[in-house]
Amino acid sequence: MKVELRDTPFDPLLELGFYQASTSELQGRFGATAIFIGTMRDHNERAAVSRMTLEHYPGMTERHLRRIVEAASREWSLLDALVIHRVGELRPDDPIVLVAVWSAHRAAAFAACRFIMEELKSKAPFWKREDTPEGSRWVAHNTPG
Amino acid sequence: MSVQVKYFASLRDRLGRAEDRIAASEGMTVAAVWAALWPEIPLPPNTLTAVNMEYATLEQVVRDGDEVAFFPPVTGG
Numbered sequence: 669m670k671v672e673l674r675d676t677p678f679d680p681l682l683e684l685g686f687y688q689a690s691t692s693e694l695q696g697r698f699g700a701t702a703i704f705i706g707t708m709r710d711h712n713e714r715a716a717v718s719r720m721t722l723e724h725y726p727g728m729t730e731r732h733l734r735r736i737v738e739a740a741s742r743e744w745s746l747l748d749a750l751v752i753h754r755v756g757e758l759r760p761d762d763p764i765v766l767v768a769v770w771s772a773h774r775a776a777a778f779a780a781c782r783f784i785m786e787e788l789k790s791k792a793p794f795w796k797r798e799d800t801p802e803g804s805r806w807v808a809h810n811t812p813g
Numbered sequence: 814m815s816v817q818v819k820y821f822a823s824l825r826d827r828l829g830r831a832e833d834r835i836a837a838s839e840g841m842t843v844a845a846v847w848a849a850l851w852p853e854i855p856l857p858p859n860t861l862t863a864v865n866m867e868y869a870t871l872e873q874v875v876r877d878g879d880e881v882a883f884f885p886p887v888t889g890g
Binding site for chain 2: 706788791797806807808
């Protein structure tokens, strides 16, 4: 299990492939991999967005991400999980978050991936600020999903 | 008894600073920490609070050396 914050752009599919290939405990054991990739849009709430800044609470953010993955591991039979989340400055099309879950069968992988993502959105301390033509603004709340 | 206080995101911008240190009294709650530092500013609705990086209620009592944080709803992912 790995949880990581990145302050530079990353390629989620390369990360996924590298992590899977380099994790010996997975080899021959997983039958299902569920992944979610969140990507920055160039618009939000009827405004063009040219840039986004992701702030976090160093220490608390990592702790809560780990705890969310641990909770998923208790609830479902998982072989492994990988969460990578961006901080700092992002541009449209930049990946924001990767959640990947490995399990023997698909039900656990699908459910745990969804759970981790929804918990992350409601509990992990991150805040988005967007640059729009009218200026910079903080995102007040997440969209329902 | 001293408590470190941190603010994040829009709340930090509004207050104009990222942290404070306050000499807290015995039995002081998270709500009382805010009221002592910002007597003119009611705690904005929906503000989340943490003590030592764990979510906390406004009624939680702080202890010497604690780190108290105030921040708006989270918007990651």
